[in-house]
Amino acid sequence: MDDWEEDQSTDVSTPSFGSGNxxxxxxxxxxxxxxxxxxxxxxxxxxSSSWKRGGGFGGQRGGRGRGSRGRGFSSxxxxxxxxxxxGSNEDDGSSWNSGGGGDGFRGRGGRENDENGSGDGFRGxxxGRGSRGxxxxxGDHVGREGFGGGGGYRGRDEEVFSKGVTTxxxxxxxxxxxxxxxxxxxxxxxxEESSIFAHFQTGINFxxxxxxxxxxxxxxxxxxxxxxxxxxxxxxxxxxVTKSGYTKPTPVQKHGIPIxxxxxxxxxxxxxxxxxxxxxxxxxxxxxxxxxxxxxxFSELQEPEAIIVxxxxxxxxxxxxxxxxxAHGTCVRPVVVYGGTNTGYTIREVLKGCNVLxxxxxxxxxxxxxxxxxLSKVRYLVLDEADRMLDMGFEPDVRRLVGSPGMxxxxxxxxxxxxxxxxxDIQRLAADFLKVDYLFLAVGVVGGxxxxxxxxxxxxxxxxxRDKLLELLKTTGTDRTMVFVETxxxxxxxxxxxxxxxxxxxxxxxDREQREREQALGDFRSxxxxxxxxxxxxxxxxxxxxxxxxxxxxxxxxxxEYVHRIGRTGRCGNLGxxxxxxxxxxxxxxxxxxxxxxxGAQQEVPSWLEEIAFSAHGTTGFNPRGPVFGSTDxxxxxxxxxxxxxxxxLQSCAADDDExxx
Ligand SMILES: Nc1ncnc2c1ncn2[C@@H]1O[C@H](COP(=O)(O)OP(=O)(O)OP(=O)(O)O)[C@@H](O)[C@H]1O
Numbered sequence: 170m171d172d173w174e175e176d177q178s179t180d181v182s183t184p185s186f187g188s189g190n191x192x193x194x195x196x197x198x199x200x201x202x203x204x205x206x207x208x209x210x211x212x213x214x215x216x217s218s219s220w221k222r223g224g225g226f227g228g229q230r231g232g233r234g235r236g237s238r239g240r241g242f243s244s245x246x247x248x249x250x251x252x253x254x255x256g257s258n259e260d261d262g263s264s265w266n267s268g269g270g271g272d273g274f275r276g277r278g279g280r281e282n283d284e285n286g287s288g289d290g291f292r293g294x295x296x297g298r299g300s301r302g303x304x305x306x307x308g309d310h311v312g313r314e315g316f317g318g319g320g321g322y323r324g325r326d327e328e329v330f331s332k333g334v335t336t337x338x339x340x341x342x343x344x345x346x347x348x349x350x351x352x353x354x355x356x357x358x359x360x361e362e363s364s365i366f367a368h369f370q371t372g373i374n375f376x377x378x379x380x381x382x383x384x385x386x387x388x389x390x391x392x393x394x395x396x397x398x399x400x401x402x403x404x405x406x407x408x409x410v411t412k413s414g415y416t417k418p419t420p421v422q423k424h425g426i427p428i429x430x431x432x433x434x435x436x437x438x439x440x441x442x443x444x445x446x447x448x449x450x451x452x453x454x455x456x457x458x459x460x461x462x463x464x465x466x467f468s469e470l471q472e473p474e475a476i477i478v479x480x481x482x483x484x485x486x487x488x489x490x491x492x493x494x495x496a497h498g499t500c501v502r503p504v505v506v507y508g509g510t511n512t513g514y515t516i517r518e519v520l521k522g523c524n525v526l527x528x529x530x531x532x533x534x535x536x537x538x539x540x541x542x543x544l545s546k547v548r549y550l551v552l553d554e555a556d557r558m559l560d561m562g563f564e565p566d567v568r569r570l571v572g573s574p575g576m577x578x579x580x581x582x583x584x585x586x587x588x589x590x591x592x593x594d595i596q597r598l599a600a601d602f603l604k605v606d607y608l609f610l611a612v613g614v615v616g617g618x619x620x621x622x623x624x625x626x627x628x629x630x631x632x633x634x635r636d637k638l639l640e641l642l643k644t645t646g647t648d649r650t651m652v653f654v655e656t657x658x659x660x661x662x663x664x665x666x667x668x669x670x671x672x673x674x675x676x677x678x679x680d681r682e683q684r685e686r687e688q689a690l691g692d693f694r695s696x697x698x699x700x701x702x703x704x705x706x707x708x709x710x711x712x713x714x715x716x717x718x719x720x721x722x723x724x725x726x727x728x729x730e731y732v733h734r735i736g737r738t739g740r741c742g743n744l745g746x747x748x749x750x751x752x753x754x755x756x757x758x759x760x761x762x763x764x765x766x767x768x769g770a771q772q773e774v775p776s777w778l779e780e781i782a783f784s785a786h787g788t789t790g791f792n793p794r795g796p797v798f799g800s801t802d803x804x805x806x807x808x809x810x811x812x813x814x815x816x817x818x819l820q821s822c823a824a825d826d827d828e829x830x831x
Pocket of ligand 1: 369371414415416417418422439441442443444445446447588589709710711712740741
């Protein structure tokens with residue numbers, strides 16, 4: 170009997186979104202921060218308030234991260250976090266605004282460590298440069314070394330890679346054995362058609378998608394379709410498309426669907442919220458239907474025809490629900506696997522039948538490693554948020570996946586990559602996974618922000634951020650607002666502060682249990698908590714109706730991340746608003762690319778920001794009004810070359826960032 174088969178004692182979650190589950194936070198006796206679902210808005214007393222009890226950030230050591238990004242004072246407590254270093258967690262009683270410990274959170278590597286590190290979250294904070302994706306954290310090396318690894322902390326989406334380890338992957342791996350078993354079983358997906366096909370209304374700018382310039386490069390691209398009728402979808406798929414409220418394809422669908430249907434590999438770039446998911450799902454499902462995909466049935470070995478990979482649990486679940494919606498009433502069965510859920514449950518779901526396997530990389534590799542999924546029938550491999558999947562954090566997993574026994578080589582499968590951003594280096598790397606004649610589809614400016622989002626940048630100091638946020642939220646009322654912060658602890662802290670201000674708020678980040686993460690998203694979606702404080706775990710792909718505002722309480726240190734974050738609003742032709750707090754002490758390195766993104770999306774650029782951008786990197790070649798990225802396909806080289814001078818300084822800025830990752 171397999172270990173997972175013994176595990177029938179799953180804890181089936183039946184989250185009730187109406188039950189008043191907000192959370193409060195506190196440190197346990199060991200000063201580990203925990204979030205709990207409780208039944209009221211949190212008001213913390215001094216005993217339970219982690220933030221007053223030695224929970225400050227960065228401490229005197231500050232200075233993790235480079236230059237100014239590591240220098241700023243934390244706007245958190247002056248209760249300097251020294252606990253992990255010298256065992257002292259004394260409360261010095263300082264308040265949030267009293268300044269204090271060096272922030273130390275903004276260094277790029279460190280940020281990633283923090284996002285991912287549930288094991289020792291702070292280690293990276295003291296580490297000067299940190300390492301990307303938590304590679305130095307407990308057990309990770311072990312876990313990454315191959316199928317025989319004993320699990321371990323995955324970093325990023327906190328996936329644990331393990332074979333035959335029943336301790337499960339809750340992202341807190343320490344080598345496997347000590348981790349508590351994850352019992353969480355997500356609630357079953359909806360069965361009623363009204364929920365399956367619930368969709369959001371397209372916005373007033375939906376038709377403007379047609380005006381966006383599209384560039385397809387590569388040899389012999391097929392012609393675009395203009396209507397879904399031209400897509401050659403079978404009756405069930407067409408019906409499901411109509412039930413989903415889709416009347417006409419978006420540009421990425423007009424071009425992407427025929428490219429995929431023609432059997433071509435594709436690297437597609439289109440702005441956030443413009444329908445990339447359906448662009449790959451529809452032609453894949455259609456092809457599976459055409460070819461008479463075997464009706465899924467129970468088997469000890471499942472051999473899916475399509476594998477879809479995405480970087481976060483919530484995103485892959487969303488993609489799965491989309492696949493399930495479009496496949497409704499057909500014999501094609503999509504299944505989703507992701508970390509933080511009970512492994513036994515996951516495996517049982519897979520074994521019931523699986524044509525389209527959606528997964529986060531860690532859990533996917535785990536299931537494959539357990540011999541439950543054979544890859545020899547894979548015809549489609551989709552990397553959503555492809556630039557993220559191929560950056561240093563996930564690339565090894567992707568390589569491991571394509572190198573797994575049975576996976577057809579790239580010549581014998583179709584590889585499809587989608588994102589709103591594609592840094593040049595990632596484009597080059599991506600070519601390793603694609604056939605030589607892949608097509609590159611660029612809808613609009615590669616890496617450009619969605620122009621339906623009104624962007625504003627407010628100059629702040631670290632001390633004024635909180636008041637500014639409160640001021641802002643007082644004006645947004647019950648509008649859904651996502652507030653992005655840089656660290657998990659800060660997410661909890663800000664959420665607590667907002668709760669104290671009687672703003673129904675919840676939070677999502679990598680230290681919350683999966684049940685809590687899903688509950689938080691549910692509460693946000695339903696409007697029960699119209700404010701969601703999030704780390705970058707929620708930056709990509711999430712498609713939540715009525716998100717009118719995004720606030721960058723902390724700006725990310727990477728412009729692509731900014732583009733994805735603000736893309737949580739202004740989706741599908743709807744209008745949205747993004748407000749970003751710019752603290753010159755720490756955000757100056759981002760100024761220049763911010764100016765470019767703002768100008769590229771025809772947004773007003775504050776003169777003070779232009780000045781900062783101008784002086785931060787010297788004057789050579791800096792033309793903030795010039796083309797932003799202007800790039801399409803790296804194989805062409807042309808548009809990049811035109812920009813060489815302008816990009817020069819930008820790249821040197823990026824190079825600084827990259828150093829942090831090494
Ligand atoms: N042709 C269409 N007509 C109407 N609505 C659509 C159409 N295509 C997609 N949508 C809807 O638009 C929303 C955004 O789509 P999707 O999540 O696929 O965007 P995306 O491009 O993948 O965004 P991101 O870059 O943030 O991941 C979804 O709610 C989706 O159902």
